[in-house]
Amino acid sequence: MSELRFDGKVAIITGAGRGVGRTHAIELAKRGARIVVVDPGVALDGSGASAAPAEEVVNEIKALGGEAVASFEKVNDVAGAARMVELALDSFGGLDILINNAGTSVPELFDIQTLDQFRMLNEVHYLGTVYVTKAAWPHLCKARNARLVNTISEGPLGIHERGTGYGGAKAGVIGLTLTLAAEAKYHGVGVNGFAPRIATRLSAPDVLAHVYDRPAALFEKNMAMFPPELSSPAALYLAHESCKLNGVLLAAGGGLVLRMSIMENAGYKTDDISVESIAANIDQILDMSSATQFGIGATPFLPEPVKA
Incomplete structure (x- = not known):
């Protein structure tokens, strides 16, 4: 099979200084893409900062003969999101690919997790994705x-x-x-999700030991079984112009790639709905044996763009 290249493409990858983001950046660069490596080098709790992770990846890409620049912005900063996009435009003249990868984790039971931690996790994962995408979207559409x-x-x-x-x-x-x-039909931008199954600092043995209340030694083999290199290719495929998928969620790790989806079944219908009828027919309501794709997942291919 022919190699899928990214020659001439410009990609922003957040959280690209470590873990699977680093692998995305290096592999895309090997295939010809010009990369904005975004990583502020913070700890898992969001504290501190270091230019080293992003700079090291940029230097590695340049050593391979590729093109890359480093951005130390935080995704949960609106102005910072705008600056990383401007860096792509100023450095490479455009933007073709955005991989929102930055993330953090503070695993804890609900009654122990603080509201500040909930807020921080949402600011990084959800709002961070919104901020960067909002800044990049006009350029992706062009x-x-x-x-x-x-x-x-x-x-x-x-x-x-x-x-x-x-x-x-x-x-x-x-x-x-x-x-x-x-909304892709208005712009022709393929929008998909990638769930990595990887061993990084978010899933290090000591972290998993805390999550599952098991000895850390039991999880040490995960580091060898689930390297980023066995997960990243799925994200790169979704980023390639030949991929016409849209609204698809792929999970990948350990050499396995699978689709996640939202399904719905035929359910139970009656003209005499009641609490009792629901209770009497709950097995039918829960039966997913004939379930089908729901929402955008039912038409998982990029349509031809139309005018809004």
Whole structure:
């Protein structure tokens, strides 16, 4: 099969100094894209700052013969979001790809998680995605075959405890992704979600030990089984102009790629609805054996743009 190249494309990748964002940046650059590496180098709780993560990735890309510039802006700063987009325009003359990847995590039980932590997680994951996308959107709409990839998560599905803050924020990103994809017919911008299954500092053994109340040693093998390199290709595919998917959520890790979706079944209908009739027919209401795609997922391909 032929290599999917990104020659001439300009990409902004947030949270690109470490983890899967770093892999996105390096692999896109290897395939010809010019990269704005965004990373303020903060700790998981949002404290501190360091230019090192972004600069190291830029230097690595340049050593490979690619083009990249570093941005140290925070995604949860409206002015900072605008500046990272301006940097792309000033440095490379346009913008074709945005991968919203920046994120953080403070896993804790709901009754222990503080309101400040809930607020911070939403500001980074949800509002950060909104701010950067809002700044980039006019330029993506002007570009030909632009692509937006939002980093989502399986966390909102309730797969583990201590995830209400993170999962709630990521659920907002899923909703934003699907509803923005519904507007793609006006602009021709493919909008999709990418849920990485990777071992990074957000899922380090000590973090998972806290989440699951198990010894950290039990999770050490995850670092080898779920490297970013076995997840990132799914995001790069969604970012390629040949990908005509729209409103699709892909999860990837450990060499596995799968689709996440929202489904609905036929349900139960009666002219005499009551609490009792619902109780009597709850099995039919819950039966998903014949469920179908719901919403934008039912038409998962990019339509031809039309005038608003």
